[in-house]
Amino acid sequence: MSAPSCNDPSRDRLLMAAVEIFAEHGFRDATVRDICAKAEVNPASVNYYFGGKEKLYAESLHFAFAQADQRYPLGDVLNSNLSAEQCLTAFIQQFLYKLLDDTSLGHHSKLIAREITDPTSALDGIIATAIAPQFAMLKEVLPALLGSGWSDKDIYRCILSILGQCLMYMHSRSVIDRVCPEVIATPEEINRTSEHIASFSLAALRQFNQEGSQA
Numbered sequence: 001m002s003a004p005s006c007n008d009p010s011r012d013r014l015l016m017a018a019v020e021i022f023a024e025h026g027f028r029d030a031t032v033r034d035i036c037a038k039a040e041v042n043p044a045s046v047n048y049y050f051g052g053k054e055k056l057y058a059e060s061l062h063f064a065f066a067q068a069d070q071r072y073p074l075g076d077v078l079n080s081n082l083s084a085e086q087c088l089t090a091f092i093q094q095f096l097y098k099l100l101d102d103t104s105l106g107h108h109s110k111l112i113a114r115e116i117t118d119p120t121s122a123l124d125g126i127i128a129t130a131i132a133p134q135f136a137m138l139k140e141v142l143p144a145l146l147g148s149g150w151s152d153k154d155i156y157r158c159i160l161s162i163l164g165q166c167l168m169y170m171h172s173r174s175v176i177d178r179v180c181p182e183v184i185a186t187p188e189e190i191n192r193t194s195e196h197i198a199s200f201s202l203a204a205l206r207q208f209n210q211e212g213s214q215a
Helices: 009-029 032-039 044-049 053-071 084-100 105-117 125-141 152-171 174-180 187-211
Strands: none
Touching: 009 032, 009 044, 009 105, 032 044, 032 053, 032 174, 044 053, 044 125, 053 084, 053 125, 084 105, 084 125, 084 152, 084 187, 105 125, 105 152, 125 152, 152 174, 152 187
16 A cells, blocks of 8 residues: 555545544444545545545555654564664663654554554454565564473464564553653653563573473
8 A cells, every 4th residue: 555645635634534534433423524635636636546435445444554663663673783672672662662652653653553453354453464564574583582492383473472562652651641641751751661571571582491392
């Protein structure tokens, strides 16, 4: 899916508006009328540019992932000059920054979170193009930390444990903001939180390495 084209302002506005409206209301409750009103375009524009609401939604998701990845590129973590520990730490930092971005990308994170918790037919495409590659990155890094002999299932459990720590800060943001907002109050604190998650995860992985494979 392509990003908005600067050569077609109406299409650009429509896609931007769709990201915001879908993020606020979800796919099922968002209306084409509201999206077009926000974009200041004719309601027929959705069919003209995207072929309907479902395709507009799917492209909105792809655009949201592309924008987030452009600002916080996770692919850099596989830089051959970094150790496995540094790769994992860099991945966690970028991932957490992406999740907690309070700029316009906040709509992107909310849209993606809605799709994951209340999936539509668009989720399979998102998994294939955006989520599965992130799993693949970690699956390439973790064996160097775990040692040999671990099954794919156990490696995936480790990946889910690491991602789960990060996702907690997004999905429980309303709780964190009320109980301990200081842990993510500034970029410096987000850095410290990402370092904590990395240290916590690396300690567990080293322990697993010492204990040997569970397979």
